[in-house]
Amino acid sequence: MVLISSYGQLDRDADATAARERLKPYLAQAQEPEYTGLMAAVEFPFKDYVNLERLLVGLRKAGVPELPDGFTPKRGVRLDAGSVRTLLFGHEIQGRNVRTGESYRRVTAEDGTTRITVGDWTDHGISTVEGDMLCSIYPTRWRFCGVVFRKSDGTFAQKNEYLLVLQSDRFEFSVVK
Template identity: 30%
Template structure:
């Protein structure tokens, strides 16, 4: 249950399919990997967009469903849950339990879906059943238990569960965020800040940025089981109490890491820049030595994915891409401490609440 291990697992399932094209569980496992990549927004680890991850999950699932297994229903349930049709997701996991009532993962996924649907009290018996069926439970089970307790505002119990999850899987970003928010609510500022620091280190190492209330994808996606403003507020408030800033566009982080206009000119002019945002879409900029160039991907979204003849300007503290004196994309350029050229996230250009990570690639 880490993005790195999910990517490593996939070739083995593909090899299993090649060895035995009638082996249904191999298709189901490949579908589950892609469903996880889609659900937890890990798709960029395979260099694909989130849409592509979902399409691949659906493709493998169609083959898997010709061979009725609990794993196929689990993958279908997780894929449905990622898009929020809770009734469909619940129906798939119920089918998985009916087929193989001894499979602990079905009960854990049922608990996740119920919690996500705003029914955490109903989820508790299911996650307890999953833990009873598998005494050597994986970290994910403790994460689901912690998330469920958090949704019921049982913050002490949430901390206990996600701390166990983190001991089993120190690479679990979602558990670290729940730990930070729950510790914040309990007034344990030092523990909350330590959890945030560990999350930030993992996020940057994996190609992202440090967390803020405005730019943190898990706050508005299914992994933390929140979808409405009312659902999100306990998490947001807990993270605020943990010291997470509302935005990275002002405050200490910005003052410490903002590039000057001259540093931006040196970084951009005469070079090609590339990166990805959390949905996996690549953005590129090819800038001439005179400050003119071409934008593509997310950096050119206002013109359908490509803009030529773009001019760079530096009004005040911002860096702007200007096209035909009509379209302007402006934002701050900051260093991303800990970012790597291999992950193309050494710098961040903030436009609104979107963090465009990038590196100089030429």
């Protein structure tokens, strides 16, 4: 994975493509259709974000998409780090998993301690903002990183004003407290 980024930084496109091909069996084993920048953020929890950003720049240069499934919001604006922090930290959000329809609830304290419920699963963890990504670690699962979009067609009544995009999940939500 780091090799792909390095080749991207060096503009060695053919080598980056070959390295991406060598990664495909591992992705298939993990049931992931493609390697993305979000996966890199999960796999490489650097102490200093600047190091992750260098890795992500190289991946972008190597043709690795930042978000899964060619995701681009049709109508919405991606939130920056300050907006993500203001929106989530010290607040409760409610919504649903877009794919499964399961209910989604998250309470994040100002210090990042988080309690999350998705369907029947509940856990406590720690959330941070890395770059403009929300990253969380839950003891019974793993580390997640995602990006938040404000949906121009979302409403508070439908609890879908925002969209959290993870590697394999999407959550629509609104701030309720």
